[in-house]
Amino acid sequence: MAIPPLHIGNVTARLPIIQGGMGIGISLSGLASAVARAGGIGVIATPGIGMDEPDFRTNWVEANSRALAREIRQAKANAQGGLIGVNIMTVLTNSPELIATATAENADIILSGAGLPLSLPKYVTEGSTTKLAPIVSSGRAAALIARSWQSKCSCLPDAVVVEGPLAGGHLGFKREELDDPAMRLEQLVTETIEALKPFVQKAGRDIPVIAAGGIYTGADIRAIMDLGASGVQLGTRFVATHECDAHINFKQAFVDATATDMVIVDSPVGLPGRALRNPFVEGALRGEKKPFNCPYHCLKSCDPTKSPYCIALALKQAQRGMDDTALRFAGANAWRVDKLLHVQELMDELVAGYEAATA
CATH class of the missing domain: 3.20.20.70 (Aldolase class I)
Structure with missing residues (x-):
């Protein structure tokens, strides 16, 4: 068909x-x-x-x-x-x-x-x-x-x-x-x-x-x-x-990923999110905080004074090819x-x- x-x-x-x-x-x-x-x-x-x-x-x-x-x-x-x-x-x-x-x-x-x-x-x-x-x-x-x-x-x-x-x-x-x-x-x-x-x-x-x-x-x-x-x-x-x-580097992370690299993280905006495992995500899963300064407040549901990290910056670091400071969102497959x-x-x-x- x-x-x-x-x-x-x-x-x-x-x-x-x-x-x-x-x-x-x-x-x-x-x-x-x-x-x-x-x-x-x-x-x-x-x-x-x-x-x-x-x-x-x-x-x-x-x-x-x-x-x-x-x-x-x-x-x-x-x-x-x-x-x-x-x-x-x-x-x-x-x-x-x-x-x-x-x-x-x-x-x-x-x-x-x-x-x-x-x-x-x-x-x-x-x-x-x-x-x-x-x-x-x-x-x-x-x-x-x-x-x-x-x-x-x-x-x-x-x-x-x-x-x-x-x-x-x-x-x-x-x-x-x-x-x-x-x-x-x-x-x-x-x-x-x-x-x-x-x-x-x-x-x-x-x-x-x-x-x-x-x-x-x-x-x-x-x-x-x-x-x-x-x-x-x-x-x-x-x-x-x-x-x-x-x-x-972002694309290659998907090529290199295995089934065990798929994890669910708690986003600072209060929702679960699916991402690829890396040093940054491991730290987030352990509850580590990454201090940041927010001059614009881009997300309504984000409280910059309480958020463990800036999700916008973490996603941008991923787009730029970083690893240790990056959050790579990805689908289950x-x-x-x-x-x-x-x-x-x-x-x-x-x-x-x-x-x-x-x-």
């Missing part, structure tokens, strides 16, 4: 594959444009996107917005007509400014999670055609957002990404839920589709459900789409590509990565795997 396209409103991606937004600086215009050229939806991650700007510490809101605008323009210029998305975490204190920038720059879609993006439509530039897709971890959350948007702005999500507990980075689950069969991605996709049915029927239009978290092969894509998902979002697979915007590929090679592999899989 040929792999189908992904329709989100009046825009279409040739392949039903969205590249996950990975901060800080892991997925920028280089990776996003390569994915878009290959037929998927390439996504720029916004957390700390302006950390390399000269005025980041003194004018960080403007620095981030400026850097985002530049990355969107570069990605679109190199996407050969493909779709470019932006991931904007709800928990970012400058999310309103980032949303306004993304829509003003005509990003094709905004994906927003790390909290319930109940106010996302409020900050969209008037007249924007940018699609809006909340990222949720349950059908209940999807219905809550749809109900809220319908009440506040007479609109509905253009798509919904449902992310399971095998994803990398911050997870929208309690530790004890990570291995709960009721939280398996297959179950979450089914319940999210059911939760959105009343809204779909009333609106007379589809709300595609995109599955994310632990999807690794084309056969995985086929299996989850056979359950009703309209597409998938993958992050980890795109780290191990030549076009990924991270330092080669990162240990399966054994080589670097070009994005086009990866997409070809995923498509071939989908089409070879039997229902």
